[in-house]
Amino acid sequence: MDLSQLQAASKQYPKSPDFTPSYGTAGFRAAAALLPSTVFRCGALMAARSLKTDGVTGLVVTASHNPEADNGVKLVDPTGYMLCQEWEVYADRLANAVDPDDVLAELQKLQDSECIPSGHAEVMIAHDTRQSAAELVGAARCGVEAVGGAAVLCGLLTTPQLHWMVRQRHLGLPCSEESYFSSFLRAYEGLLRGHAASEAQVLIIDCANGVGGGKLQQLQPQLAQLGLELDLRNCGRGVLNEGCGADFVQKDRQLPLECDGVGSAARCASIDGDADRLVYFLPHGAGLRLFDGDKIAALAALFIQSLLEGLQGPSVQIGVIQTAYANGSSTQYLRDTLGCQVVITPTGVKHLHEEAVKFDIGIYFEANGHGTVLFSPDLLQRLRKLQANEPAARDLLALADLVNQAVGDAISGILLVEVALQRLNMTMAAWGSLYADLPSRQLKVTVEDRSIVTTTDAETRAMTPDGLQESLDQAVQRTPSGRAFVRPSGTEDVVRVYAEASTQEGADLLAKTVARVVYRTASGVGPAP
Ligand SMILES: CC(=O)N[C@H]1[C@@H](OP(=O)(O)O)O[C@H](CO)[C@@H](O)[C@@H]1O
Numbered sequence: 001m002d003l004s005q006l007q008a009a010s011k012q013y014p015k016s017p018d019f020t021p022s023y024g025t026a027g028f029r030a031a032a033a034l035l036p037s038t039v040f041r042c043g044a045l046m047a048a049r050s051l052k053t054d055g056v057t058g059l060v061v062t063a064s065h066n067p068e069a070d071n072g073v074k075l076v077d078p079t080g081y082m083l084c085q086e087w088e089v090y091a092d093r094l095a096n097a098v099d100p101d102d103v104l105a106e107l108q109k110l111q112d113s114e115c116i117p118s119g120h121a122e123v124m125i126a127h128d129t130r131q132s133a134a135e136l137v138g139a140a141r142c143g144v145e146a147v148g149g150a151a152v153l154c155g156l157l158t159t160p161q162l163h164w165m166v167r168q169r170h171l172g173l174p175c176s177e178e179s180y181f182s183s184f185l186r187a188y189e190g191l192l193r194g195h196a197a198s199e200a201q202v203l204i205i206d207c208a209n210g211v212g213g214g215k216l217q218q219l220q221p222q223l224a225q226l227g228l229e230l231d232l233r234n235c236g237r238g239v240l241n242e243g244c245g246a247d248f249v250q251k252d253r254q255l256p257l258e259c260d261g262v263g264s265a266a267r268c269a270s271i272d273g274d275a276d277r278l279v280y281f282l283p284h285g286a287g288l289r290l291f292d293g294d295k296i297a298a299l300a301a302l303f304i305q306s307l308l309e310g311l312q313g314p315s316v317q318i319g320v321i322q323t324a325y326a327n328g329s330s331t332q333y334l335r336d337t338l339g340c341q342v343v344i345t346p347t348g349v350k351h352l353h354e355e356a357v358k359f360d361i362g363i364y365f366e367a368n369g370h371g372t373v374l375f376s377p378d379l380l381q382r383l384r385k386l387q388a389n390e391p392a393a394r395d396l397l398a399l400a401d402l403v404n405q406a407v408g409d410a411i412s413g414i415l416l417v418e419v420a421l422q423r424l425n426m427t428m429a430a431w432g433s434l435y436a437d438l439p440s441r442q443l444k445v446t447v448e449d450r451s452i453v454t455t456t457d458a459e460t461r462a463m464t465p466d467g468l469q470e471s472l473d474q475a476v477q478r479t480p481s482g483r484a485f486v487r488p489s490g491t492e493d494v495v496r497v498y499a500e501a502s503t504q505e506g507a508d509l510l511a512k513t514v515a516r517v518v519y520r521t522a523s524g525v526g527p528a529p
């Protein structure tokens with residue numbers, strides 16, 4: 001790695017002294033104005049990662065479902081997965097280096113400890129629709145070039161598109177946006193051939209005023225020809241993620257903007273600002289009936305089991321990976337009714353992904369709608385051998401092409417849900433009644449320093465501060481079918497509270513009680529909950 005230009009370039013991107021970025025649940029995220037230094041350094045880091053792996057890496061400038069004024073960076077390994085967790089510590093150290101000398105010193109240390117070879121580094125860079133994107137993409141590019149790497153500017157893309165393209169490069173397969181669309185469409189058409197519903201299906205999609213809207217518009221004509229009519233809302237005229245988008249719908253349980261008055265029969269979906277999360281919903285009274293990531297995982301598991309029934313030979317191990325935020329009813333359904341193995345991991349798809357790859361078919365979804373279905377290389381090989389004679393093998397192979405094998409992808413997720421509903425001949429109502437969600441509530445508590453809250457057992461129990469878990473246990477014991485946990489957010493400066501119970505009142509009360517315990521034991525700031 002050529003570090004001779006690094007210090008000079010680094011001077012253009014000074015870090016403000018009191019900014020201490022931290023690689024959170026999915027990369028760095030902060031107010032956009034603070035981020036040029038972080039993104040510059042991530043550019044350099046991903047060039048180093050490219051040399052280390054002898055592959056093309058990726059970087060997406062996005063703050064996902066967060067407000068327009070925020071931005072962030074998501075880092076992509078050559079496999080198309082997120083940056084390997086061992087390297088997060090380098091990302092943290094580099095991002096926090098105080099000045100250009102320090103940046104150089106950190107990269108030199110990285111170069112030595114990872115034995116980074118010299119050679120050609122290449123980093124694919126994409127961005128979402130935020131106004132701050134241009135400046136930050138410039139910073140990323142400068143960071144890549146400052147260590148002698150080549151930046152490939154891929155422009156406006158969804159996060160999962162860039163992950164998919166990086167993976168395709170790795171596999172030596174076509175990696176343009178055109179091939180992204182055509183590959184999903186081919187798989188969709190193949191899975192529905194001879195099985196499509198007789199009438200066109202209409203789906204209203206709340207696009208969060210983010211990057212997914214334009215991308216879905218590009219797919220609209222071809223999907224209409226295949227019997228799926230997309231009615232796109234919040235396509236960019238309004239404010240990004242404000243009053244709309246998958247995070248708003250899943251957490252606030254309210255109809256997004258531009259979706260009122262659509263009628264209770266309207267099938268609706270909502271994606272987030274960088275189109276890696278997906279939830280479905282049906283308008284219901286003043287609110288909505290939510291089909292979250294857990295429901296999508298259950299539908300995917302049911303569909304995959306139905307396909308596997310037609311497959312000869314040894315049984316295929318299906319694992320479903322969830323976090324503590326998964327509704328208790330979903331876990332019970334997957335385990336007891338479908339007989340799937342369920343694994344619970346800490347929050348963040350990097351943790352779920354890590355477990356999902358251990359199964360022949362690993363289905364992972366966070367309750368917020370971020371997830372995908374992974375097929376193991378061994379299973380794919382077996383399916384390829386069988387495909388000439390077995391339609392089930394062909395269907396499963398098509399499914400592996402339909403579902404983004406790199407990361408959770410809202411666009412691919414929509415196609416998965418639509419195929420599964422049509423192939424299982426299921427209405428949204430039937431999907432909804434696979435199991436009934438336990439009422440739940442999520443709250444946030446602002447505290448002086450969220451890092452004093454530490455957890456164990458996949459974040460289901462708090463270890464510190466003293467007394468927090470004990471008080472939480474008492475509150476849970478008083479609540480019929482109660483369950484609650486707290487954890488420091490990895491993306492926001494808050495402690496998150498989750499509670500569920502047999503009634504909504506019970507869940508609300510439990511969440512409030514726990515929020516008060518957090519406020520009391522972890523030095524809450526601002527008004528008490
Ligand atoms: C409760 C919740 O939805 N948490 C989200 C949120 O992380 P936090 O660490 O909870 O802020 O953002 C992550 C990145 O998008 C996502 O992976 C995760 O599920």
Ligand SMILES: [Mg+2]
Nearest residue numbers: 064065272276
């Ligand atoms: Mg997102």
